[in-house]
Amino acid sequence: MSTESPLVVLPGETIDPSLIPTHKKNPLRLGPGLRHIPPSEIVPTVAGQLVVDHRKTSMWIEYNGGRYIPSQGDLIIGQIARSATDFYYVSLSPYTPNATLPHLAFESATKKTRPQLASGELVYARVSLANRHMDPELECVNSSTGKADGLGPLKDGMVFDVSLGFARRLLMAKSREEGKVEVLEALGEEGLAFETAVGRNGKVWVCSESVKTVVVVGRALRETDEKGLGVEAQRKLVKKLVREMR
Amino acid sequence: MPREAEPSANEKAFLLKALQDEQIRLDGREFDQYRPLELTFGEEYGVANVSLGKTKILAKASAEVTVPFADRPLDGIFTIATELSPMAAPHFEVNRPAETEVLLSRLLEKTVRRSGALDTESLCLVAGQKCWSVRVDVHVLSHDGNLTDAACFAVVAALRHFRKPDTSMENGVLTVYTPAEREPVPLGWLHSPFCVTWSFFGDEGETALLDADWMEEQVRVASVTISLNRHGEICQIAKLGGVPVEAVALLQCTSVALTKVKEFSTYLDGKLAEDAKRRDKGGFMAELRAENDRIVG
Numbered sequence: 257m258s259t260e261s262p263l264v265v266l267p268g269e270t271i272d273p274s275l276i277p278t279h280k281k282n283p284l285r286l287g288p289g290l291r292h293i294p295p296s297e298i299v300p301t302v303a304g305q306l307v308v309d310h311r312k313t314s315m316w317i318e319y320n321g322g323r324y325i326p327s328q329g330d331l332i333i334g335q336i337a338r339s340a341t342d343f344y345y346v347s348l349s350p351y352t353p354n355a356t357l358p359h360l361a362f363e364s365a366t367k368k369t370r371p372q373l374a375s376g377e378l379v380y381a382r383v384s385l386a387n388r389h390m391d392p393e394l395e396c397v398n399s400s401t402g403k404a405d406g407l408g409p410l411k412d413g414m415v416f417d418v419s420l421g422f423a424r425r426l427l428m429a430k431s432r433e434e435g436k437v438e439v440l441e442a443l444g445e446e447g448l449a450f451e452t453a454v455g456r457n458g459k460v461w462v463c464s465e466s467v468k469t470v471v472v473v474g475r476a477l478r479e480t481d482e483k484g485l486g487v488e489a490q491r492k493l494v495k496k497l498v499r500e501m502r
Numbered sequence: 503m504p505r506e507a508e509p510s511a512n513e514k515a516f517l518l519k520a521l522q523d524e525q526i527r528l529d530g531r532e533f534d535q536y537r538p539l540e541l542t543f544g545e546e547y548g549v550a551n552v553s554l555g556k557t558k559i560l561a562k563a564s565a566e567v568t569v570p571f572a573d574r575p576l577d578g579i580f581t582i583a584t585e586l587s588p589m590a591a592p593h594f595e596v597n598r599p600a601e602t603e604v605l606l607s608r609l610l611e612k613t614v615r616r617s618g619a620l621d622t623e624s625l626c627l628v629a630g631q632k633c634w635s636v637r638v639d640v641h642v643l644s645h646d647g648n649l650t651d652a653a654c655f656a657v658v659a660a661l662r663h664f665r666k667p668d669t670s671m672e673n674g675v676l677t678v679y680t681p682a683e684r685e686p687v688p689l690g691w692l693h694s695p696f697c698v699t700w701s702f703f704g705d706e707g708e709t710a711l712l713d714a715d716w717m718e719e720q721v722r723v724a725s726v727t728i729s730l731n732r733h734g735e736i737c738q739i740a741k742l743g744g745v746p747v748e749a750v751a752l753l754q755c756t757s758v759a760l761t762k763v764k765e766f767s768t769y770l771d772g773k774l775a776e777d778a779k780r781r782d783k784g785g786f787m788a789e790l791r792a793e794n795d796r797i798v799g
Contacts, residue, residue, distance in 0.1 A: 335508075335510045350507030350592070351507065351592045351593070374511070375511075376508065376510050376511035376514075377510065377511050377512070378510050378511075378512050410512065411512075412512060412515070412516070413512055413516065414512060414513060414516040414517075414528075415510060415512060415513055461512075467516075467519060467520045467523065467524045467526070468524065468526065470516070471520065471528060471530070474528065475529070475530065500530075
């Protein structure tokens with residue numbers, strides 16, 4: 257469990273050295289939002305909450321940005337723009353350069369058995385390469401094990417836009433305690449059957465047998481995000497929406 | 503030039519399925535329900551801020567004295583300028599009118615200018631030499647569908663709110679008074695037209711919706727914009743291509759449009775009255791009072 261210091265920092269501020277975790281052997285790890293200026297300065301580059309984890313000797317900044325910047329290892333939902341000879345061009349967010357997804361980067365894909373994806377279809381992929389100077393690259397398979405782990409094309413369903421910070425909270429392992437997001441669990445408890453995929457680029461895919469379920473889930477996600485509801489308010493919202501649906 | 507973002511195949515299919523099989527819209531509205539409409543006036547006369555859901559439009563009316571057109575010496579000049587900039591949505595470019603922009607300015611032109619909503623003869627000051635040139639600038643701050651209805655409402659609200667400086671003619675000398683010298687006067691307004699846009703879905707245009715948001719606009723197969731005022735006088739009906747629609751359905755759309763326009767009219771009248779009351783400083787008697795404000799101890 258990381259120790260949460262509710263300290264909000266602005267870009268360029270100096271950080272109090274007593275907050276920086278030190279360890280005899282482990283080097284300090286900096287996460288997103290912090291930059292190291294040798295020899296010993298650590299400077300935030302975005303505005304947000306500074307989070308320090310003493311157990312892992314790491315520190316990073318939680319922030320809610322507007323535009324998604326791809327980083328390696330992120331799971332995202334992309335839209336196929338078009339197909340080239342060896343790869344697909346996938347759009348991660350509108351009006352940004354497309355990412356590339358090789359035709360064979362799917363589970364057990366060969367030239368003859370690869371999935372044929374049309375323009376406009378959605379894929380759940382992982383970012384395999386991302387840096388400032390190149391267009392990002394994606395993969396739909398875990399390159400070391402060869403398994404898909406749930407990645408691949410997403411059929412039917414509906415995709416909703418959410419803010420980047422909300423998507424990150426949804427993807428947290430302990431979303432109930434750390435992310436304070438209970439909407440999806442609460443909706444499941446009310447008896448709705450649906451499946452979701454959350455993309456770090458601010459998209460949530462929802463699929464269900466019943467159209468009404470998908471609409472209710474979408475509205476619950478949107479309102480939680482737009483109004484910044486707490487856990488109690490989320491439960492109330494879910495109850496209200498399910499009642500209206502029935 | 504960035505191309506417009508397209509919704510994915512999943513979204514389009516889902517939207518159509520929800521509309522045609524289950525008769526529900528994604529945000530839970532009825533088929534003939536508008537998004538929440540809000541209107542605020544600025545501090546200056548003639549500034550109207552309209553938001554229809556997430557579509558936000560700012561209209562500003564202004565006037566200056568110029569020479570009238572040679573072929574119309576007894577009329578003033580009235581122009582509506584709509585320029586869509588990347589502020590509305592990233593795929594719009596300044597100085598390169600896209601189809602949306604051309605259609606929007608044409609519809610506003612026909613609705614407000616050609617229908618004679620503003621009496622241009624009242625803008626004439628000296629025949630053939632001086633007249634008022636009234637100009638409304640429409641700025642789209644955010645584009646989430648249905649720019650036409652929101653823009654028309656904003657233009658009408660701005661023009662009705664606007665006050666032009668008072669003038670007088672004595673011995674061939676025209677005097678234009680500043681707002682400090684004489685209270686500005688409202689424009690000569692004849693009737694208030696509003697636009698109502700219907701969108702059609704389905705292979706034969708069977709499903710009809712009012713006030714489509716951006717996603718619904720991408721999926722629709724046809725659309726009709728009906729402009730009328732609250733007395734039921736139709737200024738124009740524009741159906742620019744798209745799938746053919748039953749004539750009977752179109753007549754039904756027009757009658758529902760009349761109900762909506764009456765609602766718009768009442769709302770606008772209410773807002774204008776509220777604004778007038780707020781600005782009303784009590785007149786002469788209030789200025790002459792010598793009482794001090796009571797101090798609450």
